[in-house]
Amino acid sequence: MSTAVNIIVGSHVWVEDTAQAWVDGQVTKIKGKEAEIQTADGKTVVANLSKIYPKDMEAPAGGVDDMTKLSYLHEPGVLQNLRTRYELNEIYTYTGNILIAINPFQKLPHLYDTHMMQQYKGAPFGELSPHVFAIADTSYRAMINEGKSNSILVSGESGAGKTETTKMLMRFLAYLGGRKATEGRTVEQQVLESNPVLEAFGNAKTVRNNNSSRFGKFVEIQFDKHGRISGAAIRTYLLERSRVCQVNDPERNYHCFYLLCAAPPEEIEKYKLGSPQSFHYLNQSKCFELVGVNDGSEYLATRRAMDIVGISKKEQEAIFRVTAAILHLGNIAFTKGKEVDSSVLKDDKAKFHLKMAAELLMCDPVGLQDALCKRVMITPEEVIKRPLDPLSASFSRDGLAKTIYCRLFDWLVNKINVSIGQDATSKCLIGVLDIYGFESFKNNSFEQFCINFTNEKLQQHFNQHVFKAEQEEYKKEAINWSYIEFVDNQDVLDLLEKKPGGIIALLDEACMFPKSTHETFSNKLYQTFKNHKRFIKPKLSRTDFTIAHYAGEVQYQSDQFLDKNKDYVVPEHQDLLSVSKCSFVAGLFPPVAEESSKSSKFSSIGSRFKVPFISNGCKNPG
Structure with missing residues (x-):
């Protein structure tokens, strides 16, 4: 600046x-x-x-459509230009070949109709007003003319409009590379219709955004030698597991739960559902409806989208049966049993919900109760069933609900990919990365930590391309220019991911030691990073920690970091559901190979999540 x-x-x-x-x-x-x-x-x-x-006193009254035309490219100049354009309903502005979009928080259909698509198809970049279609067109032309694959990165804060922008990009690419409607479903139709399905199960209302993606998504669109779409693959990252069981007011759980509670009466009766207010996993927040959204209509729209992406009626029925089972699971409450540290079902209501959960998952109700209330200990002499106290039984119940939901979401993504089909002979692809925006809430846990780590990686990618590479070019060509200062965030990335001493490595280490707690983990961080300028120990907390990210300081609560980092399925839950009489449920819990069940090799969410961004950059995070 x-x-x-x-x-x-x-x-x-x-x-x-x-x-x-x-x-x-x-x-x-x-x-x-x-x-x-x-x-x-x-x-x-x-x-x-x-x-x-x-201040630039000669700037045009309506602003400039490309920020490189500004006399002064500093923060107030950039913000003033964006504000001026936004007030004129110009939501798009270029900075060179980067497009900045500001969410208008309203529908602007005239901006995305067929007439606009025709205009931007093949138009030289910069000839027309800034638009998301121009970016997609440039990407497509570069692929056709140079035979090179490329990716479009969509990044920004939570609520900035990334998911909608991704949909526009995909619609335009489908328009450019689509085939004429013939019999059956086209690849591009299925790619576009996968959106409502993934949004129903992967999106939720947050403080910032009524339709926030709670997972990262990389869509790989494959093209044949004629430039027509020939296949596609969707890869997803880090679904926010904790939301299934824990919702802060005024947010909502995943959309699918509310859609199901607004399903036709026969479905409600079949799954023994009530209003969202009657379910523990939904009523922790007082927000049950979204303004301008009819959950009943959305339920039917999701079922239609499932038809298009090739999910059969029988599979759809199983998907929503499992979704209902998760709601019933959440209503199974526990109280102290007769034995020390044991638990039993709290009342008749808990017994009803256990019966319904078992019925919907097609498993033995006694087996389900045992899997929630007991743990099996295997010693050389005998097999012991150890009871769990009510709090531990509740954790066990929530762990099962989260595992089932994550397996269901993975199944949906896999089914969509199989249904769309991949083109093994494809020479070129365009990737669209829609990744969660930077987050800073009142409470920030492991999910926000991973999300903000991703955004640090993207910011560095941006810095490398926009500032470092460009200015190196200027130096090389001996162009006279004023050096642009920018914040290099490499030190934050080292703090987060460096081996062996970064936060993720220390978290993995803590997860491998049975006696570790979030207190010991936090103390290790305080010790290790006491002199790190990007790491701050808050004065009023003994276990929180603050990181000075490129986008601002975020205070993290470490109390659930260890549990959330462990990718662990309780053997009792695995054993119970792998023998479900429903082939769909049993398929979500395939038998675990004996070697891997015996293996003590630790697998963590944090480390696995880190890998795509390190080994592949953002070119192909898969």
């Missing part, structure tokens, strides 16, 4: 403001390194000269 402009008395400048980020004004006095500024809203402020920036 440094500028080489000399600021004098009378200069029009931008100065920081706590309420508006930046306000404009005029310098009235300069004394040493301090300047007095009369702001446009009539205030007088004093600021350090290094903290004020020149």
Whole structure:
């Protein structure tokens, strides 16, 4: 953000403001390194000269469509330009070949109709107004003309509009590379219709966004030698498991649970469902409906989308039976049993929900109760069933619900991929990466840690391409330019992922030691990083930690980091469901190979999640 402009008395400048980020004004006095500024809203402020920036007095009234045309490419100049355009309903602006989109929080159908698609098809980049179609068209032309695969990265804060942008990109690519409608479903139709299915099971309302993707997605669209879509694959990352059992007010659980509670009466009767308010996994928040969304209609739309992507009626019935079973599982409450540290079902309501969960999962109700309330200990002499106290039984119940839901989501992704079909002979592909935005909530757990780690990786990728590479080019060509300062976030990435001493490595280490707790893990972090400028120990907490990310400081609560990092299925749950009388449920829990069940090799979510971004960069995170 440094500028080489000399600021004098009378200069029009931008100065920081706590309420508006930046306000404009005029310098009235300069004394040493301090300047007095009369702001446009009539205030007088004093600021350090290094903290004020020149205002472009010749900028067009409607802003510029490419930020490289700005006289000063600094933060207040960029923000003012975006704001000016946004107020004119111009939601897209270029910065060179990067497109910045600002969420209008309203439908703008005229921007994405067939007429617009026709206009942008084959138009030279920059000839027409900035648009997401121009980015897709450039990517497609580069693939056709140069025979090279490429990827489009969609990144931004939570609620910025990434998922909708991804849909627009895919619609336009389907328009460019689609086939004429013939008999049967086309690949592009199925790719587009996979969206409602994945959104129903992978999206939820958060504080920031009514349709927030709670997973990362990389869509790989394959093309034949004629430039027509010939196959596709969807890869997903890090579904937010904890949301299944834990919802903060005013957020919602995954959409599918509410859709099912609004299903036709015969479905409600078949699955013995009530209103969302009657289920523990949904009523931890008081938000049950979304403004402008009819869950009953969305349920039917999801079923239609399932038809299109090749999920049979029988499979659909099994999917929603499992979804209902998870809701019933959540209502199984426990109380103290007669034995020490044992638990029993709390009341008749808990017994009813256990019976319903067992019926829907087609497993033995006594076996289900045992799997929730007991643990099997195998010693050289005997097999002992050890009872669990009510709290441990509740954890066991939640663990089972999360495992079933994650297996169901993975099954859906796999089914969609098999149904769409991959083209093994494809020479070129275009990847679209829709990855969760940077998150900073009141409470930030392991999911936010992984999400923000991803965004740090993307930010570095952006820095490398936009700042480092461009400026190296300038140097090489001996172009006279003012060096642009940017925050290199390599030190944050080292803090997070370096081996052996980064946070992820220390977390894995803690997960492998039986006596580790979140307290011992936090203390290890405090010790290891006490002098790291990006790591902060909060004064008022004994187990939280703060990381100074590129997008700001985030305070993380470590209390569930160890549990969430372990990719572990309780053997009793595995044994119970692998013999379910429902082939669909049994298929979600295939028998575990004996070697892997005996193997003590530890597998963690954090380490596996890290791998695609390291080995493949963002080219093909699969």
